Amino acid sequence: MKINKLAIFLIGLGLVAPFALYPVFLMKVMCFALFACAFNLLLGYVGLLSFGHAAFLGTGGYVTGYLMMNTGITPELGILCGTIAAGLLGAVYGKLAVKREGIYFAMVTLALAQLAFFVYLQAPFTGGEDGMQGVPRGMLFGLIDLNDNMNMYYFVFAIFLFGFWLVNRTVHSPFGQILKAIRENEPRAVSLGYNVNDYKWAVFIISAALAGMAGATKTLVFELASLTDAHWHMSGEVVLMTLLGGMGTILGPIVGAASVVGIQNYMSGGELGNYVHIIMGLIFVVCVLAFRNGIVGEIQKVIKRNFN
């Protein structure tokens, strides 16, 4: 009941927000929020720290951008293709990565993502360092012109809500319960007869596909796909968003993404531009040392303490 009210409030907020704030900024926040939700599915609900999720964001962006530029398909199909491509890459990377655990899992995913980065750097179709420029936003269903920022905004909002709903569905399904069991006590899950690696693999694929969907959408918003999206910095940023917002919470990644994108945007304009990395690093350190539940996690704790 409480969740429903909150959901309605958030949807209402999303509907009116572009009248108050710069729509492109809001779209950026939603793309990253979706990216962080996808990532949180892995870290927060299975306990797997992927340090290579930028590979999926970048893949979604490049595939969608390439198709939009060269085949003239409609944007919703373009995003679908980007999502599937990222999911396929996730299937390959996931198969390799789930062979290792903990810190090794993080290192393997990071190295695999770097492999993708170098391939994108050199592959002719991505435009390398120049980026893939001039990706058309196109006509949604062949009817609605997305070059209008407002039309684009509500399209992105719809995609975001779909992704968010899907993550929620996954978490609360029987499948999600098994994932939590794996996180809490893996040997026990094994002894109950679950093939733990297959479950990890499956969720890795879902997470990768959703990250790809975020990247695909972002490419349309900015009409450009670039190496920044596939760079390891981006993998680190999504970890930060999730950690700051609160890993393993439903709203955490959204709050985290909004905070991080907001800070970056605010700082990049002024004298503080140089400090972005330092501030990001400090947030990491503070979160790990003193603030491990993140913003949403801490608020939930306060609510629990005072109202239950």
Add this chain to the structure above:
Amino acid sequence: MKSMKKSLLCAAVASAFVVSGAQAAGISDDKVKIGVLADMGGPYADVCGPGCVTAVEMAVEDFGGKVLGKPIEIVSADDQNKPDIGSAKVREWIESQDVDVVTGLVASSVTGAVTKVLTDAKKIALISTSASHAFTTKACSPYNAHWTYNVVALANGTVKPMVEAGKKKWFFITADYAFGHALEKVASGVINSNGGEVVGAVRAPLGTTDFSSYVLQAQASGADVVALANAGSDFVNSLKTAAEFGLTETVDVAGLLVFTPNAKALDANIAGGMKLTTGFYWDLDEKTREWSARFKARHGSIPAMGQAGAYSMTMHYLNAIKAAGTDEGEAVMAQMKATKPDDFFARNATLRADGRMVHDMYQVRIKKADERKNDDDIFAVEKVIPGDQAFGKMLDSCNFAAK
């Protein structure tokens, strides 16, 4: 007769209305806002960066701070040489901060992305330091003005004389993005059409820290000339590594794009004697020395060519607004193209219909240590290259005057 008078009156009223209408549309948002976009802390920071901001500030101050009675404002941002960051910034500038024109513009990759955004919004791009010729050829736009130099001028100025002097076999170490690709392609064309041959090329990412493997590839190629189709600190690092591996002793190493701050950063014993092409040098005559001294007093170093170009084109842009009576992109650009730029930077200059600013270029030689009178005494000017020889012909497809 009466009706005649009446119609004359009508016409007069109508024309007065049109004029006042144009003036009402004069300056959008009651200010002219100039955005300076450049790499502020990376490999190209010294060749434009904060120095370009200073140059634009100087132009605005020299102009009087106001145009058509409205204030001129300057904003600046760091693009980190990333097309996505640059284009997102410019989009935000246009859509939410009323920016009228974007200048600076260094890495060709960023400029490519940014000019697309600007053209869509019908705003002018004043390109100071980018090298690719694409902005006035295959990606030309009626809203682009490309000022200081381009890869065509570099190839004609530096590569052609060397091939003609008998250096036939060339190897390229190329910066792996739009600028390097364009420079390599245009230079290769010049080499081939003058009877030379390109024996190999290797692409090094922007900001490479270790050029040794590339230098070794060059060394193994058997070329007469190793051309460095890169710029900024990439140029400095690749030349240093070439010297370390003894490459400079055995073959000619040609820097195709060398800015004064980079030439200054190099050991005069390594770089001395190298010939190159530049769009500006501070020590040409009294006028350049006067402006450069003012620039140095504010910025702390002598101007690089793109920084002088940034001043020159900002001034030309503001003059065009004044003459056109509006800051609307199309009208201002028409005015800019109708007037010949003429200042300490732009000599024998025209802004062509394709947006290419054609002006005198200079073939210079880096001075050896014993020739230098002081730290800023870096180049010896050997030859003035007339603009039409340096920049080549305009493409019909980019002749916006004919359309």
Add this chain to the structure above:
Amino acid sequence: MATFLGINLFGLFGQLLVGLINGSFYALLSLGLAIIFGLLKIINFAQGALYMVGAFFAWIALDSMGVNYWAALVFVPLAVGAIGVLMERFLLRPIANEDHLYSLLLTFGLALILQGTFTHLYGSSGLSYAIPEALKGGTRLPFMYLPNYRAWIIVASLVVCAGTWYMIEKTKLGAYLRAGTENPALMQAFGINVPLIVTLTFGFGVGLAGLAGVMAAPVYAVSPEMGSNMLIVVFAIVVIGGMGSIGGAILTGLGMGIVEGLTKYFYPEASTTVIFVVMVVVLLTKPAGLFGKEA
């Protein structure tokens, strides 16, 4: 030009040399990671950043204090090691009992802070550090030109790696270290100060990165990005080698440098990806790594 079976020996030997130099840095960095992992069971994400700090310290020491290369070779690793000691004592120890992923994240944050700080102070374009006078110039060998400084890097890093290996595998101090890894409680019972050993080990591992940084300063441009680019490759190397042995870390580091050099000669387009491809192959065939002991 000397050729053999259609292979340009001049080019091949040159690329092997460059590969061996890169391999020397890989070896030093992965050795440091392996030592730290051995005792603390954490992966220090800041290892690359501290390598960068080492290079910057050397540059600053020369530029503003006139401390030459040889002195920097001694003092800078100590200074970087001291940073490591502080890091371990005040940041890592409080979370030593938490999930090790947290220490990974903490060191990642520290890496960002260090990189951001040096970018802020010195820009990202890179500074140049002159090759020390005694090692300037080079030797013209039959098949290649060998710059003296590059030869020095290979020799020096091999000596350091071998010395570290000997210390850990063959001396009493090393025995304490290894025992501390196996059973810290028992060691404590024998009256050995395990926390102190942990701190000093961390400092030593990090000091190795500082040393690599000083050695790298004259050949690579000293820039804030130099560490992070290197570190990801080193991570792949660690996965390839496995964390089981000190010797394994050294051999894999050098070996991968050579593999990279060979690729640069035969198929340059793949030179940036080859190590990651090797990692994938190793993961498929020997998930624990070539020298790995753990499951």
